[in-house]
Amino acid sequence: MPPLKKTNTKLKAVVPSGKRDETFFELVYDVTRQIPRGRVTSYGAIAACLGTKLSARMVGWALNGSSSVRPRVPAHRVVNRIGLLTGKHHFTPPGQMKKLLNKEGIKVRNDQVVDFEKLFWDPVKELEI
DNA sequence: ACGCTGACTATTA
DNA sequence: CTAATAGCCAGCG
Numbered sequence: 001m002p003p004l005k006k007t008n009t010k011l012k013a014v015v016p017s018g019k020r021d022e023t024f025f026e027l028v029y030d031v032t033r034q035i036p037r038g039r040v041t042s043y044g045a046i047a048a049c050l051g052t053k054l055s056a057r058m059v060g061w062a063l064n065g066s067s068s069v070r071p072r073v074p075a076h077r078v079v080n081r082i083g084l085l086t087g088k089h090h091f092t093p094p095g096q097m098k099k100l101l102n103k104e105g106i107k108v109r110n111d112q113v114v115d116f117e118k119l120f121w122d123p124v125k126e127l128e129i
Numbered sequence: 130a131c132g133c134t135g136a137c138t139a140t141t142a
Numbered sequence: 143c144t145a146a147t148a149g150c151c152a153g154c155g
Contacts, residue, residue: 087136
C-alpha cells in the first residue's frame, strides 16, 4: 500500500493556501466519506471537486490505499463515469463491492450500477470546497 | 534517470 | 455506436 507521502505539490497550488493542509489522498478520502448512503459518484467528479479534474487516475490510486485508512472509506461508492465497477477487483474478495452496494439499496447488474444517473452524487455541486 | 503502468476522462475519427 | 489518442501524475523496475 502507498506510504501516503505528502507529494501533492501541484495540489497545494490549486487549493487555496492555508485552508487545507491535507494531502491529495486525504482530500480524496474526505470527499469519499461524505458520499451519502445509497449514492455513488465517479473518480472524475471527485477529481474535479479537488480541482485536479484531469487527474482522475490519481483518485483511483488514492483509493487503492483506502483500506489502510481510518475511518473506513466507502470506496465501493466510487465508480467510473458510466457507473461501471472497474475497481471491484481491488476489493477482497472481488464481489464485495457489489455486495456492499446491494446492502445500501444500490442495484448492480453486470458490474454496472443500475440507474447510475439518478444515484449519482456530485461532490462539486453538493460539497463545493 | 527513463519508461511503463494504472480503480480515469475527454476528444476525435 | 466503437477505437484510438492524449493528458494526468505517483510508483516501481
